[in-house]
Amino acid sequence: MFKKVVLVEDFQGENQGIAETLTEKLAIEELQSEFYCDKAFNRLKVALKKNEPYELMVTDLFFEKDHVDRKLTSGQELIKVARAQQPELKIIVHSMENNPSHVNALFKEDKINGYVCKGRRGMVELVNAVNEVFHNRTFVSPQLNLTAANNSFELDAFDRAILKELANGLTKKEVSDKFKKENRTPNSESTIDKRISKLYDEYKAKNTTSLLFKLAKEGKI
Amino acid sequence: MFKKVVLVEDFQGENQGIAETLTEKLAIEELQSEFYCDKAFNRLKVALKKNEPYELMVTDLFFEKDHVDRKLTSGQELIKVARAQQPELKIIVHSMENNPSHVNALFKEDKINGYVCKGRRGMVELVNAVNEVFHNRTFVSPQLNLTAANNSFELDAFDRAILKELANGLTKKEVSDKFKKENRTPNSESTIDKRISKLYDEYKAKNTTSLLFKLAKEGKI
């Protein structure tokens, strides 16, 4: 089993619960709990310099802002710098995020080794995940695969660009003008209209307002 | 100190961490952990019938849906029925919710005794909260008071009703018609127009779309 593990989780209760699970159920000998991404990255760096690197990092994705200044503001940023510094580090993400496309991106872009959803079986799954990752396999919470089949549709860059401007209160004509001014293409009002209409169908929205609301609620934008 | 406590929290890690804190830091003798509101309410009911009632309930507000059928779907619903059944029960809410108006409503309407935000000092604050509540005082996480000063504006019931329908994609005329049909007043299209225009000013939104988007992002609706 892993001997040296760092845990990065800003909720004190969750942090404590995970720590207990890792030390008691999995007999991790050296567990370091951190509440900030920056501190966790420092731990990794120092340990690596001493030639006593951490073997596994368990991290959340979202970290609440508080009075402390910070460079790394999210788990994903932490993962990127940690991966760059120590490519062989095993990484398991433990988060509330349940959007399959985001999770897929973490596996593909950031080469994480496991993903566990916070939930009623979070600790049971985490134990499984650590065991799987220890044996060089990957782990994904089962409920995630189910939802992956549902919403296979993805917003592309053009969709996101339009939606971002609409969310800021621009009219479609203003979006078109802005795109033209910035030499982004396609940019005609008609094409933008068409794109949005397609999104209405895909998300079963009746108009721009309900579309943006739904997407915001689902955390897609 | 309290002897008999029920903890209601659906995240396994968080549940475990809180349980450890309550039993070790506060020496609670009889702690019952639950992951569903319905089960927690049953515990309370049975204990009361046996004349061995619980003294304190620590509960979350949001509970994830899963395969299990449920009557009580939120902490607030649990609190209402628990209060009705056992008025002297002490209740501490431990949640991510950081909207001061929601928390105020919990104190006023549901007579909760303490409110602790999940966060980096969640367990420290929970220990304080339990101590305060044990001595018949109330407790609120300090960071909540700070944010309370910021956004003094509140959405009233009429605002919320309008926004809910707009979010579903209804036009203002349809909202007006629906209100008339349901004998809700005021209901004229003009008045609804006026209300929404006022919200534009208050939330610095340019149109319905940006208004709904902003409110959704801030979690106000």
Added chain:
DNA sequence: TAATCCCTTACAGGATTCTGTAAGGGATTT
């Protein structure tokens, strides 16, 4: 080369939104 498909663009008309003016009624103040 011709046929086909898909994306982009233009235009147009009916529905809806946004904003302003104005009138009426209830509550409070003077």
Added chain:
DNA sequence: AAATCCCTTACAGAATCCTGTAAGGGATTA
């Protein structure tokens, strides 16, 4: 009682949204 304030309601015009039709161009296929 009169004045004032606030909320509700009506109406109207300009801007914007939504949807449909249609045309042009690039890429792929026959």
